[in-house]
Amino acid sequence: MVNTSAQSLPKRIWRYAPLLLWMVLIFFASTDAFSAGNTTGLIRSLLTWLSPQVSEERITILHFLIRKLSHFTVYAVLALLAVRAFTSSSQRVLRQHWVVASALLIIGYALLDEYHQTFVPSRTASIFDSLIDIAGGLFAVFCLVAFKRGRGQVDSCGSTV
Numbered sequence: 001m002v003n004t005s006a007q008s009l010p011k012r013i014w015r016y017a018p019l020l021l022w023m024v025l026i027f028f029a030s031t032d033a034f035s036a037g038n039t040t041g042l043i044r045s046l047l048t049w050l051s052p053q054v055s056e057e058r059i060t061i062l063h064f065l066i067r068k069l070s071h072f073t074v075y076a077v078l079a080l081l082a083v084r085a086f087t088s089s090s091q092r093v094l095r096q097h098w099v100v101a102s103a104l105l106i107i108g109y110a111l112l113d114e115y116h117q118t119f120v121p122s123r124t125a126s127i128f129d130s131l132i133d134i135a136g137g138l139f140a141v142f143c144l145v146a147f148k149r150g151r152g153q154v155d156s157c158g159s160t161v
Helices: 009-029 036-050 056-087 092-096 098-117 127-150
Strands: none
Touching: 009 056, 009 098, 036 056, 056 092, 056 098, 056 127, 092 098, 098 127
16 A cells, blocks of 8 residues: 655655656657658658669558557557556556556557647657557456456456455
8 A cells, every 4th residue: 555645755756757748759750750651751761771673662661560560569569558558557546446547548649649630740640559559558457457467466357456
């Protein structure tokens, strides 16, 4: 049990700062800087360095797949940071219901992220990207639930025991 009176500002910063910084990184990645047009050159350079004979068609396909895998991965990391923050929170409700809190954060932020892209001329908002984001985040949460359940740390609903 966490004693809320013993929670200091540095502990709260240590708990929530990585999560908030990652959310800022996701917001920045939704700007023009990480648009498909701006990542093509980097990915093309990397792919031609790895395989000089790679065709333009293959570069286009791999660029698409790398971008979609990035959505999944970035939100899986968001989930891990959310779980880290919520399971050690001074708020009992967050500690006990970290699965629901993490899922709500992931879903809400994924939808807001795509909505933000509607205001960026070089970006195209897509509900499919939001679904990939959500899938990545929820996959990470459910992997952690399975891991913690195997260790006897959560009940069948994913709540802390």
